[in-house]
Amino acid sequence: MSFLELRDITKTYGTLNAVSDVTLSVEKGEFVSLLGPSGCGKTTTLQMIAGFVDVTSGSIHLDGRDITRAKANTRGLGIVFQTYALFPHMTVFDNVSFGLEMQRVPKSERRARVEEALELVHLAPYAGRYPRELSGGQRQRVALARAIVIRPPVLLLDEPLSNLDAKLREAMQFELRDIQRKVGTTTVMVTHDQAEAFSISDRVVVMEAGRITQIDQPYRIYEHPQTEFISRFVGKTNLLPGTVKAVSGAYASVSLAGVPVEIDSQSGADMGGKGGALASGETVTLCIRPEKLRLTGAGQGRLPGRVSERYFLGSQWLYHVDGPLGTLMAVTPNDGSAPLDLDAPVGVDWSPSVVRVHRGAMAEAPDPALEAH
Ligand SMILES: Nc1ncnc2c1ncn2[C@@H]1O[C@H](COP(=O)(O)OP(=O)(O)O)[C@@H](O)[C@H]1O
């Protein structure tokens, strides 16, 4: 049996299904992230685990115990919510010590444990300061120390890094993972930021409109998204509508606006969970990540193209290449040499193994929810 189990949990508010039939098993010591756009039910799910929101149906089990109806303060979980403010009139030390006092831990042990927790988040020298004397990142780390000092069986983090600026956020991602590894606490984190979810988690749970649509290791989610929504939501992607023209053995030929493209005929089984090989005449949407496209010299590769835009991303260049399939995005590593010129004629190439196939037609337009955080 898993350490933390959500069995078919549902939360309804009036007619709204905020969370529908969520089933998830988290192993002891695992770091799992709930990833999805704003409003998809991540916080509600976490709050049900915490005990701040009652489940409408379903059950929650912790270490073999049914905690579905247990009061929040008896669950003993460590919680860092975005809006979980520090006590402004207390020092860093006292903020961290507070939970231990509530648990009536003796004073001498309290001191040792608070010092240990502050050491872990690199704030030992700041024990005597007040929250207003700290930077955003330091405050966030105090909140983390306060949650882990009680040695909770499960740590719940809701967008713990979202108030930090980009650079600090990235540094804190690695720090958070490092701390979690040292302490070994089973952790469930909520985030709408795919980079954050990918860099820290053992497994990522993707949610759409209250439901889980995929649970997988981060690279599997990126390389084998189960829905078109996921392929758009996690990273950039080129989505190309097509029709299967012929299937022969391991390969299928798909026509994209009259351009034939060869793909793995079994790849339909991988996508959308609908199973089975592709059939002739079937409508499909091909999905190719920008970094999987290679830009070659003009006249080479699978398709001709012309550079229409280019963006410098620091470690990479992002190109828009116009050609017979419309505009494709291609990302190439910045190897230090000069980029391609605007209007330069190029060839576009890829290997068949990088093409993912979604069965069915493409959604009309990108989901506006993807834009909103
Ligand atoms: N207390 C509440 N009353 C009514 N609706 C709520 C309440 N809490 C959340 N919701 C709704 O439930 C849905 C999921 O919200 P939430 O779990 O906060 O999403 P997320 O954390 O993924 O952004 C949203 O449509 C939200 O408006």
Ligand SMILES: [Mg+2]
């Ligand atoms: Mg939320």
